[in-house]
Structures are given as C-alpha cells and as structure tokens.
Amino acid sequence: MAPPRNRRPGFSKRAQYSIFASYLLGILGAVVGLLLLLISIFDPQGFAVLRTIGAEATAPVSKTLAEVGGATGNAGDNISAYFNAASKNAAMERELRSNRIEILEARALKQENERLKRLLDLDKEVPDAIGMARLISSTSSSSRRMATLGLGTTDGILIGQPVRAPEGLVGRVLEAGPTTARILLVSDSQNVTPVKRASDELPAFATGRADGTVDVRPINLGTNPFKGGDLLITSGSGGLYAPGIPVAVVIRKTDTGAIARILANAAKVSHVIVQPMFQAETVAAIKQEEIDRDDAEAEGGE
Amino acid sequence: MARPYRSRINRQPSQFRIKFIPSITVIIGSMITALPLITDYPILPPMGLLVLLSWRLIRPGYWPVWAGFPLGMVDDMFSGQPFGSAAFLWSLVFLALETLDRRGVGRDYWQDWLIASLSIIFVLICGMLIIDFQSNLLRLEILVPQILLSILLYPFVTRLIGTIDNWRVSI
Numbered sequence: 001m002a003p004p005r006n007r008r009p010g011f012s013k014r015a016q017y018s019i020f021a022s023y024l025l026g027i028l029g030a031v032v033g034l035l036l037l038l039i040s041i042f043d044p045q046g047f048a049v050l051r052t053i054g055a056e057a058t059a060p061v062s063k064t065l066a067e068v069g070g071a072t073g074n075a076g077d078n079i080s081a082y083f084n085a086a087s088k089n090a091a092m093e094r095e096l097r098s099n100r101i102e103i104l105e106a107r108a109l110k111q112e113n114e115r116l117k118r119l120l121d122l123d124k125e126v127p128d129a130i131g132m133a134r135l136i137s138s139t140s141s142s143s144r145r146m147a148t149l150g151l152g153t154t155d156g157i158l159i160g161q162p163v164r165a166p167e168g169l170v171g172r173v174l175e176a177g178p179t180t181a182r183i184l185l186v187s188d189s190q191n192v193t194p195v196k197r198a199s200d201e202l203p204a205f206a207t208g209r210a211d212g213t214v215d216v217r218p219i220n221l222g223t224n225p226f227k228g229g230d231l232l233i234t235s236g237s238g239g240l241y242a243p244g245i246p247v248a249v250v251i252r253k254t255d256t257g258a259i260a261r262i263l264a265n266a267a268k269v270s271h272v273i274v275q276p277m278f279q280a281e282t283v284a285a286i287k288q289e290e291i292d293r294d295d296a297e298a299e300g301g302e
Numbered sequence: 303m304a305r306p307y308r309s310r311i312n313r314q315p316s317q318f319r320i321k322f323i324p325s326i327t328v329i330i331g332s333m334i335t336a337l338p339l340i341t342d343y344p345i346l347p348p349m350g351l352l353v354l355l356s357w358r359l360i361r362p363g364y365w366p367v368w369a370g371f372p373l374g375m376v377d378d379m380f381s382g383q384p385f386g387s388a389a390f391l392w393s394l395v396f397l398a399l400e401t402l403d404r405r406g407v408g409r410d411y412w413q414d415w416l417i418a419s420l421s422i423i424f425v426l427i428c429g430m431l432i433i434d435f436q437s438n439l440l441r442l443e444i445l446v447p448q449i450l451l452s453i454l455l456y457p458f459v460t461r462l463i464g465t466i467d468n469w470r471v472s473i
Contacts, residue, residue, distance in 0.1 A: 022367045026400065029371030030393035036375075036386025037432065047378075047385035054379035058336030066338035139382025140339045140346035143430040143444065146382045147340055182382075187342060189434050207437075211444050212342035267340045 045175070052177035055148050059180045062136040063150050129273045131155045135170075135183070135266060143210050145188035147171070147266055149274070152179040157274055160240060165272050168246035168263035169193065169234060173274065181274075185266050186247065187212055195247050196235040197226075203235055204257065206247060212265060214248050217257040226250050226258035239279025313473045323470045324357045324364065325373065327463065332377040343444055344430075347452035350377045351425055352418075354392065355456070356463035359414045362403050370396035387432050391425045414460075419453045426452070 040047050131151045138147040151157050153176045163170045163183050171191065174184040184191050187208040195206045195216070202225060206214040216226060230250040236243030248260035332350030339346060354373060358365055370392030377388040402417070409417075426445050430438050 023397075023400070026367030026370070026393060026397050029368040030390055030397060033371055033374060033386050033388075033390030033393050037384060037390050038386075040385040040387075041432075044384070050379050050385065051382075058333055058380065062336045062338055135340050137336050137338050138340040139335055139344075140341040141335055141344060141348045141448070142382045143344045143438070144382045144433055145342075189437060209441065209444075210343060210438075211441075262342075265342055267342050 048175045051182065052175055052180070055175075055180045055182065056177050059136065059148070059150070062148065063134075066134050066136040066150070129275055130161065131157065131274045132271055133274075134271055135269070136180070138185075138266065144190070145185040145208060145210055145266075146174065147183045147185055149173075149181045149183050149272065150179070151274065152177050152181050154178050157181045158277075161277055162241045162245070162275050163272050164245055164275060165264040165269035167265075167269060168248075169241060170264045170266060170269060170272050172240060183272075186214060186262050186264075187266070193241065193247060194235045194237045195232040198231040198233045198246075201235075203237070204232070206232060206260065209259070212262055213251070214260050214262060215254075215257065216248070216250065216260050221256075224253065224255075224257060226253055228252065230258070230260075232260055236278060240277060242275065242278040315471050315473050319470045323466065324361075327466060328354045328357070328373050329376050332373075332380050335380050335382070344448045345451065347448065347455050348377075348381070348422070348425065349459075350381075350388075351392070351422065352452060352456055352459045353463060355395075355418045355421055356460045357467075358396070358399055359418060360460065360464060360467060362399075365396070367396055367400045368393070370394075383429055384432060387429055388425075391428050395421045395425065415453075415456060418456050418460075422452045422456070423449055 036047075133149055133151045133155075135147045136150045139145065147170075149157075149163070157173055157176045159173050159176055161173045163172060169186055171183045171185040171188070173181050175182040185208070186193055186206070187210060189208050189210050191208045193206045193214070194203070196203045202218060203220075204216050204218045206216050208214055216232060218224065218226070228250055232247045232250065234241040234243055234245040234247055246263050248262045250258045250260045252259045328350055331353035334346065334349040337346075350373070354370075371389050374389035374392035375386075377392070378385045381388060399417070399421075426449055427442060430442065430445060
C-alpha cells in the first residue's frame with residue numbers, strides 16, 4: 001500500500017502543530033486509559049453501571065438468539081455422538097444395569113437420610129430458588145470468565161447470590177441490572193470458592209484457571225492428600241454458598257494441591273438456578289428463633 | 303433507480319457513511335460478545351479489535367491517533383475486561399502504528415497482516431496479564447487457540463471491511 005500523503009506537512013506550521021497535537025491526544029488517551037484501568041483494578045465495581053448498560057443494551061439480541069439456538073455450546077458433541085454409536089450403546093446398556101442397582105441402594109439411603117433428618121429436625125436446610133433462567137451470553141473473547149443471565153433485579157436477583165445448575169455450582173452474581181445479571185463463573189481466576197472433599201470433609205480453596213478447571217489448595221498447607229476422582233463440594237464457610245453443592249472432580253495432583261474439572265460446565269448447562277445467599281438465610285433463621293424465644297418468654301410472663 | 307433525474311456529475315458520497323461507518327462497524331464488532339456463545343475458555347476472536355485494525359491498515363490516516371481511546375472504552379463495556387483495559391491497549395497500538403506510518407515506507411499486504419498479528423498478540427496477552435499478572439503469566443498457553451483463530455480470521459475481516467469501505471465511499 002502506498003504511504004499516506006499527509007504525513008510530511010512541509011513547512012506549514014499549522015499542519016505540523018495539528019499532527020503534534022493529535023500525537024499528544026493519543027498519548028493522553030493511553031494515560032487516561034491506564035488511569036481508568038488502575039481505578040477499575042482497585043475498585044472492580046466502580047464501572048459496573050457502564051457494563052450493565054452494555055449488557056442491557058444487547059440483552060434483547062442475546063435472549064432471542066439464545067432461545068433460537070440453545071444448543072450452541074454442545075454442537076460439537078452432538079456431531080461426534082453419531083460416531084461410535086454402536087459401541088457407545090453397548091457401554092450405556094452395561095452402565096444402565098449397574099445404575100439400576102445403584103438407584104435402589106440410593107433410594108434406601110435417601111429414606112434413611114430422611115429419617116435421620118427428621119430426628120435432627122434439619123428439614124428446612126435446602127434453600128429455595130429465586131429464579132431459573134438461561135445463560136444468554138458470556139465473555140468469550142476475554143480471559144475473564146463471566147456470563148450474562150437473563151434475570152435481573154426486577155426478578156429479585158441481588159449481588160452475591162449463588163448460581164447453580166443441576167450438575168453443580170456455576171458461580172455467583174457479580175453485577176445485577178434491571179433485566180440482566182453478570183455471573184462470575186467458578187472458573188474465573190478471580191473467583192475463590194471454599195470447598196471440601198466430599199469423602200472426608202477436608203477443607204480447601206478452589207481458584208479458577210479460566211479454562212474450565214480449578215486449582216485446589218488445601219487449607220492445611222504442607223499436606224497434599226488429593227487423588228484423581230475426589231469429589232469437591234461447597235463447604236458453606238464464607239456464608240455465600242450453601243454447603244453440599246457439587247463443584248468439581250480432581251483430575252490431576254500438583255505440587256501444592258490439585259487441579260479439578262468443574263462439574264457444571266457453563267457451556268453445556270441449559271438452565272441455571274439462582275439461590276438466596278446461604279448466610280442471609282442463616283441470619284434470618286437466627287432472627288426468627290430470637291423472635292420465637294421472645295414470644296415464648298412473653299407468653300411465659302403472662 | 304428511485305431518482306432517475308439526479309445529476310450525473312459533481313455527485314458526493316453520503317457524508318454520514320463517510321464519517322460514521324468505520325466507528326459503527328467497530329462497535330458492532332465489539333458487541334459480538336452478545337452472541338449466545340458460552341465458552342469455558344477464551345476462544346472468540348476480539349472482533350472489535352480486528353475490525354479496528356482492518357480499518358486502520360486499509361485507510362492509514364483516516365483515524366486520528368487518539369481514536370483508540372473512545373473505541374476501546376466502548377469495547378470495555380462489552381468485553382468483560384476490567385474497564386479501561388482496551389482503552390489503554392488500543393491507544394498504545396494506535397501510537398505504535400502511527401509511529402510506524404511516519405517512517406513513510408510503503409507496505410504490502412503480508413506486512414499488514416504481520417503488523418495486525420503482532421498487535422492482536424500484544425493486546426490479548428496484555429489483556430490477560432492485566433487481570434492477574436502473577437498467576438496468568440504461567441498459563442498464557444490458554445490464549446494460543448484464540449490468538450491463532452484471530453490471526454487466521456484477520457484476512458477475512460479485512461476483505462469484509464474492504465467491501466464495506468468501497469460501499470462507504472461509493473456514490
């Protein structure tokens with residue numbers, strides 16, 4: 001391509017100054033951009049309003065397209081499922097037989113669990129869902145892992161509420177607009193989830209790695225008892241997530257802990273459920289108890 | 303033609319098209335994240351940046367040096383990066399390209415592609431390091447598919463932008 005013409009302004013002072021000024025403005029733009037960046041690193045919620053406006057503006061398009069082509073995430077899987085269909089069928093039948101037995105066992109365990117729960121009066125433990133919706137888009141061009149949910153503050157969504165799918169934990173609400181909410185996925189590198197090993201309640205932290213896996217570090221440093229196949233569930237500490245939501249399965253041991261694959265792959269879950277904050281629930285329960293006790297005392301006093 | 307008697311000489315292209323089409327296409331490119339693509343790792347090319355680089359390299363001198371800042375701000379609204387990240391990085395890319403243009407040497411298509419590729423790699427890697435420098439420095443390989451896809455997509459975006467540019471200046 002030929003070099004642009006107006007690069008060498010000759011002796012015209014005015015042209016020289018205007019080129020100089022546009023350079024200055026360019027440098028100024030970079031400096032102001034850096035300042036904005038620093039502000040948003042130290043105060044991540046500072047520009048949430050602008051991002052919410054962006055999400056709200058594109059939400060109608062996203063929602064419509066999400067309804068039309070809901071299966072974008074697993075299109076590859078659908079195609080590859082046509083290959084190896086026969087061998088897969090045989091394997092599935094074997095699995096079905098073994099699953100049937102396991103289901104019977106699980107049913108027995110469930111009954112026993114219910115009986116024990118009644119004994120302990122723990123029946124009100126499972127929190128209700130605030131809303132159920134589709135993930136309508138995600139930050140698929142950035143290394144941050146966030147998704148947009150088609151529900152907002154008008155549906156009762158509040159910042160901090162946990163989001164889960166039937167398969168496991170998806171993330172938590174980071175920013176909420178009127179009809180959309182931004183979900184910080186478990187795989188985001190800024191998201192730390194308190195977890196425990198399902199088998200022996202060994203506490204650990206799961207930090208996202210931005211590629212569908214999490215880094216698991218045990219709280220007791222120096223020990224590394226993880227092995228492949230360990231199931232990690234939320235521990236409930238921190239008060240955000242209710243305990244017992246499945247999070248990830250350990251796939252590889254590392255020097256300091258383990259790497260685990262997230263169970264609720266945001267690309268594959270069709271619908272997610274927003275739950276109330278666990279701690280808020282506890283706080284409400286404690287308050288209710290106090291009121292009940294006061295009532296009882298008042299009644300006793302009469 | 304709806305206007306059979308319009309003049310055949312001294313015709314002017316639409317000023318709106320001339321002035322605003324490039325910015326509009328860049329903003330539409332930034333809005334690509336609104337597509338219902340849910341991915342587990344960064345894979346979608348930064349379309350706003352690709353469109354911007356195409357315009358910048360097809361038409362050197364069209365954008366002022368500071369144009370990366372406002373367009374980057376718009377991109378930050380949609381990309382999910384910390385606010386100011388694209389505004390900063392795109393400004394740096396524009397400064398570098400302007401300095402390169404000042405050398406006044408003619409460039410061919412392959413050199414344009416190389417320059418665009420380097421800019422894309424720079425913006426994507428810096429964008430990832432901005433989020434979390436220490437831990438992301440060790441796993442930059444996550445970006446490899448996205449970088450490759452973006453570099454391979456660039457010629458097609460340039461083709462498209464070239465067509466749009468022809469329409470923009472046509473009468």
